[in-house]
Amino acid sequence: MNLKDYVIEKRRHFHQFPEVGFHCKKTSQDIEVYLRELKVDHIHHVGVHSLIGVVQNGQGPTIGLRADFDALNILEDTELDFSSKNKGKMHACGHDAHTAMLLGTCKYLTEHKEEWTGTIKFIFQEAEEGPAPGGALAIVKSGLLDDVEDFYALHVSPQYETGVMAINYGPAMAAADTIHIEFIGKGAHAALPEEGIDPIIMQAEYIMSIQNIITRKISPMERSVITIAKVEAGTTHNVIPENAKLMGTVRTFSQNVRDKIRQELEKLAMSIANRHGGKLKFKYEYGYDPVINNKDSVDFFVQSAQAVLGKDSVEILELPMAGGEDFSRYINLKQGALAWLGVKQVDKETHNIHHPKFNLNEDALMNGVQIFIELIKRRNH
The missing domain is CATH 3.40.630.10 (Zn peptidases)
Incomplete structure (x- = not known):
C-alpha cells in the first residue's frame, strides 16, 4: 500500500x-x-x-x-x-x-x-x-x-x-476562558414586582453592559471578545424567579488583557447585583492559554x-x-x-x-x- x-x-x-x-x-x-x-x-x-x-x-x-x-x-x-x-x-x-x-x-x-x-x-x-x-x-x-x-x-x-x-x-489562537454568573434575587408574583427582586433585570442589564468593557476598558489595539452564549431563568410567565444564570466565553491574546477583563466582569456583576439589592455568584474559569x-x-x-x-x-x-x-x-x-x-x-x-x-x-x-x-x-x- x-x-x-x-x-x-x-x-x-x-x-x-x-x-x-x-x-x-x-x-x-x-x-x-x-x-x-x-x-x-x-x-x-x-x-x-x-x-x-x-x-x-x-x-x-x-x-x-x-x-x-x-x-x-x-x-x-x-x-x-x-x-x-x-x-x-x-x-x-x-x-x-x-x-x-x-x-x-x-x-x-x-x-x-x-x-x-x-x-x-x-x-x-x-x-x-x-x-x-x-x-x-x-x-x-x-x-x-x-x-x-x-x-x-x-x-x-x-x-x-x-x-x-x-x-x-x-x-x-486565543485564550479561551469561561464565565459562570448567577444573579440571586427574590421571587414574587409577576403582577406584584415591588415585592420581589428581579434577577432577570440584573441578567439583562449585565448582558447589555459587558460590551462596554471591550470598548471602554480595553485598548482598541488589543483584540478580545466576550460572548454570552447561555441564559437561564424562570419557569413560567407569571412568576419572578429567585435567580437567573448565564454562561459565556472570553477570548483574549495577552495575559494582561485577560486579567483585566476578568476583574471588570466581576466588578460589573457585583455593581448590578448591589444596585438591585440582590446577590451574586461569580466564577471565572481560566481555560487554554493563547x-x-x-x-x-x-x-x-x-x-x-x-x-x-x-x-x-x-x-x-x-x-x-x-x-x-x-x-x-x-x-x-x-x-x-x-x-x-x-x-x-x-x-x-x-x-x-x-x-x-x-x-x-x-x-x-x-x-x-x-x-x-x-x-x-x-x-x-
Missing part, C-alpha cells in the same frame, strides 16, 4: 469510530496497534488515553509532532460511505485527519531513517475539544516532553484552498511548506483566530508553532469545521504528511 492510500485508509477508519473527550479508548488502542506495526521504539501511555510514540535515530534534536484524536458531540450528516458509526458523535473538526497524517509521517520516517537524524516524539492527544483541563496538560506534566526542543502541529481548515498552508507569526507561535519555529514550518507546496502556497496571516487550542501548553513548555492546512473541496460544497456536513478534501492529507517529513529533514539533519 502506498503512503497516500495508507493515510486515507487510516483517516476513514478513525472517522467511522469517533470518541469524545477523555473517553477515547478504542481510538487509542487502534493507534497503538498501528505504532507497533511501524516498530516505533517506545510507546508511552499518558493521561487517560493519550500516547507518545518515540522514534530515535542517532544524534540530533528532539522534535515533537502533535495530533489530537478526539471527536465532537455532533450528529453527522455527510452520507459518506465511512460515516460515523457512533450516533451523535462525529469527527467534525478533522482530528481523524490529524491522526492519520501523523501516522503517515511516522510510517515514512521509520522506513527512511537514512534521510534524517535525531529523535521524534509523535504525540497523539485526547480531549483537545475538552472538557477542561484538556488532554495536553497531563502530557506536558508527565515530563516525557521535557527534552523536546520544538513542537509542531497542523490543523485542517476548509477556509483555505487545498495546496495551501496558512500560519501566523506570533499570536495564532497560542503564540515562535518565530524560529514558524520559519521552519514556512520553509518546509514552501519546499512541498511552492513559495506562493504559504499564506502568512495578519490576524489570529479567536478559537482556542491547548497546543499552547506545548509551546509554553518550550517553543513551537501551529499552522492551518487547506482542505477545501475542489468541486464540492465545503462546510466549515464543527458542522454536521463537514468533509475535507482527502487529496490534501499528503500535503500535511509531506510538510511534516520535510520539516523533520530540515530540522533534524
Whole structure:
C-alpha cells in the first residue's frame, strides 16, 4: 500500500469510530496497534488515553509532532460511505485527519531513517475539544516532553484552498476562558414586582453592559471578545424567579488583557447585583492559554511548506483566530508553532469545521504528511 492510500485508509477508519473527550479508548488502542506495526521504539501511555510514540535515530534534536484524536458531540450528516458509526458523535473538526497524517509521517520516517537524524516524539492527544483541563496538560506534566526542543502541529481548515498552508507569526489562537454568573434575587408574583427582586433585570442589564468593557476598558489595539452564549431563568410567565444564570466565553491574546477583563466582569456583576439589592455568584474559569507561535519555529514550518507546496502556497496571516487550542501548553513548555492546512473541496460544497456536513478534501492529507517529513529533514539533519 502506498503512503497516500495508507493515510486515507487510516483517516476513514478513525472517522467511522469517533470518541469524545477523555473517553477515547478504542481510538487509542487502534493507534497503538498501528505504532507497533511501524516498530516505533517506545510507546508511552499518558493521561487517560493519550500516547507518545518515540522514534530515535542517532544524534540530533528532539522534535515533537502533535495530533489530537478526539471527536465532537455532533450528529453527522455527510452520507459518506465511512460515516460515523457512533450516533451523535462525529469527527467534525478533522482530528481523524490529524491522526492519520501523523501516522503517515511516522510510517515514512521509520522506513527512511537514512534521510534524517535525531529523535521524534509523535504525540497523539485526547480531549483537545475538552472538557477542561484538556488532554495536553497531563502530557506536558508527565515530563516525557521535557527534552523536546520544538513542537509542531497542523490543523485542517476548509477556509483555505487545498495546496495551501496558512500560519501566523506570533499570536495564532486565543485564550479561551469561561464565565459562570448567577444573579440571586427574590421571587414574587409577576403582577406584584415591588415585592420581589428581579434577577432577570440584573441578567439583562449585565448582558447589555459587558460590551462596554471591550470598548471602554480595553485598548482598541488589543483584540478580545466576550460572548454570552447561555441564559437561564424562570419557569413560567407569571412568576419572578429567585435567580437567573448565564454562561459565556472570553477570548483574549495577552495575559494582561485577560486579567483585566476578568476583574471588570466581576466588578460589573457585583455593581448590578448591589444596585438591585440582590446577590451574586461569580466564577471565572481560566481555560487554554493563547497560542503564540515562535518565530524560529514558524520559519521552519514556512520553509518546509514552501519546499512541498511552492513559495506562493504559504499564506502568512495578519490576524489570529479567536478559537482556542491547548497546543499552547506545548509551546509554553518550550517553543513551537501551529499552522492551518487547506482542505477545501475542489468541486464540492465545503462546510466549515464543527458542522454536521463537514468533509475535507482527502487529496490534501499528503500535503500535511509531506510538510511534516520535510520539516523533520530540515530540522533534524
